[in-house]
Structures are given as C-alpha cells and as structure tokens.
Amino acid sequence: MLEKLKEEVYRANLNLVEHGLVIFTFGNVSAYDRKSGLMVIKPSGVSYSEMHPEDMVVTDLNCKVIEGTLRPSMDAPTHAALYKSFPSVGGVVHTHSSFATAWAQAGKPIPCLGTTHADYFYGEIPVTRRLSESEIASDYEYNTGLAIAECFAETDPLKIPAVLVLSHGPFAWGEDAGKAVHNAVLLEEVARIASITIAIAPERTIETTLLDKHFLRKHGKGAYYGQKK
Amino acid sequence: MLEKLKEEVYRANLNLVEHGLVIFTFGNVSAYDRKSGLMVIKPSGVSYSEMHPEDMVVTDLNCKVIEGTLRPSMDAPTHAALYKSFPSVGGVVHTHSSFATAWAQAGKPIPCLGTTHADYFYGEIPVTRRLSESEIASDYEYNTGLAIAECFAETDPLKIPAVLVLSHGPFAWGEDAGKAVHNAVLLEEVARIASITIAIAPERTIETTLLDKHFLRKHGKGAYYGQKK
Amino acid sequence: MLEKLKEEVYRANLNLVEHGLVIFTFGNVSAYDRKSGLMVIKPSGVSYSEMHPEDMVVTDLNCKVIEGTLRPSMDAPTHAALYKSFPSVGGVVHTHSSFATAWAQAGKPIPCLGTTHADYFYGEIPVTRRLSESEIASDYEYNTGLAIAECFAETDPLKIPAVLVLSHGPFAWGEDAGKAVHNAVLLEEVARIASITIAIAPERTIETTLLDKHFLRKHGKGAYYGQKK
C-alpha cells in the first residue's frame, strides 16, 4: 500500500544524507496521506545506505503499524502530532543538523537577520518551551509534537515551516516530504549564516518592510519569483 | 541571438555551484552586450542542474524580454542598474554566499585586513545604505542597483568589484561574466578569512603602503604578476 | 594469528580517514582479544593509503610485539592501559579530530548541551588531569592511559565512551574497533555542535530528566530505539 509515497519518503530520507544534514542513523522524514489518514516514515535505527523503499513503515496517527515488518522511527509520535495539528502539512523532517541544533541547544530562536531568511521563513524560527518532568516521563515524543504545535497557535506553519525543539534540534515541514527536506536544508543554511553574522556584530534584525517584500515576492498572490505554472 | 554570450552566462552560472557559492536556485549571473544594449541573464527559480544555455533570457536594460520563453531572474533590474551605472562592467553576479552574506547582515563593510583582500579589492568592501520604505515598496530591485551605484560614485567599480547589499547579500562584477564569478569567489574567501581574523584579534587593517603595493603589483601599468600577453 | 581481528582493525583505521577525523598518519585504532590477552594495533607512522591488513601489529598488554615486522603505534601503551582498566572494552581509538582536540586544548570537559550528546554520552565528556613531570618523563603513554582510567573510577566507560586528554586530544572506545570509531565520530560531532552553541549563548546544559530520557531510550533494558534483535 502507498507504494508511491514510500518511494517519495525513501528518496527524501536519502536527500538528508546528500545535503549533509545527517550522519549514521540520525534524522527521519515522513509523509502523510491525508485521505487514508496514514503516515509513511523511516524505520528506526536503520542506516541510510542499507535502506530500501519497501522498508518504509506505514502507521496510523496513533503510530500503530499498519504495514511493514520494521519498527517506525522513535520520533513517529512527534510527526503524528504535527499532522494532526497542521492540516496543510504533508511532510515532516527531523534532523540534528549542526547549526540549527546549536541554536536549539542555546535555547534561542533564530532571528530574521536578512533576506536569505526572509525569502523562506516569515519571521524568527521559534524555540519550543521546556517540557515538564511528566511530559518527558510519558509520551515524550508526542508531547514534543504538541509543544511544537503550541508555537504555531497564531502562525500559519507553512509561512514559518520549521522549529527548534529546546535542547534537542530542528523539525521542518512542508506540503510534501520533498518540500519538508528543502525547508530543512534552508533552515540549516539560515542558522549557519546567522551564527556567522552574530560573531561579526550584535544582532541587527531585518526591518519589517524588507521582510514583507522578500517573503511576499516569493509566496502568495503577489509573488513574482520563478516561472508561471 | 547572442548564442555565444548565452553559453558564457550559462557556464558562469554553473560555476557558482562548483565553487559552493549557491544552493538550490539561489544566485544569478548575467552578462551585458554593450553594442546591442542587451543583457543575458539566468531565468528565475530554475535549478542549476536542469538549466540549458538556451534557457538564458535576453532582455533590454528595462528588463523587457527580447528573447526567451522564461521569466528572467527577479534581480534583473539590479543587474540592469549596474550596467547603466558602470560603463566598464560586462558581467554581474549575485549570490547568498555564507560569509559575504553574514557581513551584509551585520551591516559592516569588510575591512581590508590583509594582502589576500588587497590583491583583488583596493580597499574595504562597502555596504549599501538602508533603502527607504518607498524604495522598497516600488522598483525595489532597481533601487537596490542604484544604492549600489551610489557607493561607487567616487570609486572605479573595477578596483573594488563587489559590494554588500545591507541585510541581503553580495553582488560582484567584472569585465565579463567569468570575471564576475571569479570576483564573487574571491569576495567569499576574503569575507571568510576576515571573519576568522576578527575572532582572533580586534581588527587590524592593512597599512596603505602595503595595500598599494599588493593591488598595484597585480593591476594597472606597473603590474608584474602573471605572464606577458 | 588473529587474522580476522587484523582485518577489523585495518578497516576501522581506514574509517577514520573516511569520516575526516585524521590527516596524514594521525590517529590509530586497536582491538583487544580478551581470550588470548593480545592487542592488534596500527603500525606507527604508516600512511593510511599504504597500509594493508597484514601490517597490523599484534602485541601483548606490555606492548611486546608478538607478531608483525613493524613497530606498533607509539600510543600502544595508552591503549593497553585502557584494556586493563576497562574490562568491557574491546576497541580503542585515538585521533586529533579538530573540535574534540580544541576542547582538550582548552582544558574544558564538553558539557552535555543537548540530546545529540545525551543520545550517546551519559553526561559531560571529562578531561584528564595534568600529568606530573615524572609521569611525562617516563612511561608517558602508559601514564596517559592511567590518567584516563582515573576519570572513570566511578563511571561505566561504556556509558561515556570517550575522554579528552588534557592539551592533547580525544580517545574513544567501544565493545569493538568499529564501535570505538563510531563513538569517535559522534564525539567530534558533539564537540563541534557544542562549540557552535557556546558562541551563540552561554552554556545551557540539558536538564537531568531529558538526559536520562534520551540516553535510556537508546541504551539498556528499557531502550526502544532501533530494531528488535
């Protein structure tokens, strides 16, 4: 079942390696088939070079395995919580990419310091709140997803398609698995340039007019970037 | 028309990828045919690996498409403004290369800290002024080009063939597209070494005698670098 | 003798190069055959590209060569001291990987700043004490091993499978040579992300509940990472 989606998720996972976002078995990508209510996700702890499309695990949003002989990624409940909370999202990525992880460990949102950021993220990349001891003790991964969703209570998650989980690392998402990986790569690039920037001068965030101009020339009705479809 | 120039612009764009200055569809290179008054530029939002020489777009300096089925790069008006302002320039490059972008985001010119810089840029790399709200609201990209030109009112743009656009990123140029890319690579290298330098010790700019010596042994009448032509 | 182990040690040494942990003849990996009491280790000062499995040197834990025509790595006595002190360890790695070496040179343990660290190291990575002049003057390499062992007097070395030798660089270990290299790669990654983190904000170590959660979901009885065996 969902063979085409498995292939997509498989390729999106391999893209993490090609873009240098993961080593060993770090990271995972999933996609959600909203029609059937089923999620396809990387199996847990399997190395990228030994993985095949048919190893992708199909689960429902309670993370019950519907098809597949392998265990799904440990982070599956976080992915599931995001699909429940974000109706427009069809793909989710988790990595420990170095610079985004460093900002998550520092507990600081990534400020919007320039147009590279503004082109893809409509404002600062938020950091989740600290989980309580009981939230860590039980359903830790699902609670992580809820804490992410809280950050987007008043924000369209497709306008800022990434978050930093405090003391942990980044999650990114998009309409599908491929776009989620695209956003994860952009997040890491933006995090890297932000790190270099604040070492040169104290934070100097972009002015609102310029943020609007850059995000809106690429997204929404008035966009004029790229080719007509 | 201008098939040879299209091939040059195409190759110069691919060089951005080879030199690690761009990811995805970031960046663009153009060249200007001063005789016909026409510019050849990368199409907007097309990925480097799927691009062909014949996809390069020919426009006039008002960015009206003269030949080509694709939209030109969104930044075409900035390129056009530079060709209008800088009569000696035949190629322009825009990237979001990490270190040069960080200096642009920090809002600081790159000081001339050593001979690597002095060999190619005859003094600090300037940062453009902040655009007004109305300059952002209409003709943003063209106004960006004018703000760049302002920085070179009293400087030969071939002696400092690059600039940092505030909160945005670098533009570089040269006599042709290939030289513009060469300068974009050098700018990123100089920006990178400058970042490492100021982390070791406070800025210690090069003395004028040494700046002159290094720039002038490579450029102008008394140059003795390279081979006789 | 021990041909299979030589092959393993040979491959583990080459992995150091593939993971970018060593240049030239830097670094060395060994494995210990607890049954025979013999150690297999890289020969001293031989370059990775010219090395063959049969060049691996077999010694006892006094570093007396039992088989092989080449001298063992100069650091063999440190490896031997670790095999004597850590009964659960079957492989040891030494590198001068950049970020771990920098922390060793700074004389600071790597604090546990996030879950990337907590997933593999159950707390901060310690730094050895300063050796006395006489410990440096005679049996320097063996004394280095004893100083490492001191750091683990009250810690299971498989729960924090790495250490920083003061003013020198990292050692890592594991149940076998392959796992030791795996841990050396993780150490470098963790050291790198920690360096980036403290440049963004002062140290903000992970809370104990989260450290426990992450280490224990991957290790020990209650672990649920990876596939069932």
Add this chain to the structure above:
Amino acid sequence: MLEKLKEEVYRANLNLVEHGLVIFTFGNVSAYDRKSGLMVIKPSGVSYSEMHPEDMVVTDLNCKVIEGTLRPSMDAPTHAALYKSFPSVGGVVHTHSSFATAWAQAGKPIPCLGTTHADYFYGEIPVTRRLSESEIASDYEYNTGLAIAECFAETDPLKIPAVLVLSHGPFAWGEDAGKAVHNAVLLEEVARIASITIAIAPERTIETTLLDKHFLRKHGKGAYYGQKK
C-alpha cells in the same frame, strides 16, 4: 635541466590544491638544488589545472631565469632569501590558507596550545615584523624573506618550519618540496584548531615538559615515532 626536480615541484604544487590550501592561482612551491645553486619554482599566475612539469621555471638565487619561457612566481625573491638564509632547507611553500592567513592578519603568533602543534613545531609559530615603507617600496618580496629569516636568528628553521608574514599569510619549508607542503598542511590544521580552542577558553599554552616530550618523541636522536629506516 633539473627535470626530476621540476617534476617534484610540479607535484608539490598540485598537492596544495588537493589539500585545499589554495584556490585559483594562489600559492607557490619551490625547491632548491644546493649543488647547482638553482631554484625551481611555479610560474606566475598560471592555474594549477593547466600547468605541466616543464612549465616550472629555473632561476638562480637572484631570480634570474636560467631556463623556462614563463615568468617565475612573483614571490620568487622571498623563496630565494630563505634558501640563502636557511642552509638546511630544500623546499619552500607559500599559501593563503584560511586559518594561517587569519592569524597572520591578526598579527598574532600561533601559540603552542597542544600536542598536535608540539608534534611538528617546537614552540609558537612567529609573525614577522612590520616592514618599513622603503622595504615595501623596493625589493618588497626579497625584504619579506629577510624579515622571515630575522625571526629564526636563534631558532633552527627545521624545528619550527613555518612563519606568518604580518598582514599577509604563511610560508612553510622543509628539506624538500614535499616536506614543505606537508608542513604547510600541518600549519593550517594547527592554526584551525588554535582558532577553535581560543573560542572555547582563553589561551592555555602547553607546558614545556609536554612540548619537549611530544616534539622529541618524533624528532632527533631519541625519537621513537614511525618505523626504523
């Protein structure tokens, strides 16, 4: 003439590219044939990929071309000054490798912060003094060589086989061209780790006993590193 040495110098120059120490036409390697008093050096401004062994230029120590149709590297007089001053040196390298150049631009010697440094350089890597205006105005490159030699008035140049030229970049040397390149790579690595180190903690230089131990276990009479010859 000197065909074998040309081949060596040619290969040593290509090694600069392989080790990532140079881009474009940056950098140059030479070797000195002490018997004939002739130097073989890279031609000026020729790119590494288009260079052939027979393009290497043969000059005397006044930099007069003895054989070859191309101009020698602009830095030839610096190389010549080093061969005159350092009787044990047979190869010289100049690069603008990023981290060593940053220390040169910062005007700070690279302190000996650990054993990676101590294994190859017997103490801090010095920075040359500032040249006078007249030293820059005439015979600049030769005066640069003399300023380097001044730093080694009381030091064996093979014990610290590298230097930082103030506001410029590194020179390294060795018994032959290959060893000089080896030292240039080590210098860059040491400079890089030093930069990372001082960002973690204030400088904490290695103690003399440990410096002696590490340098002397690899060099001189009592050395026990590597294989017997």
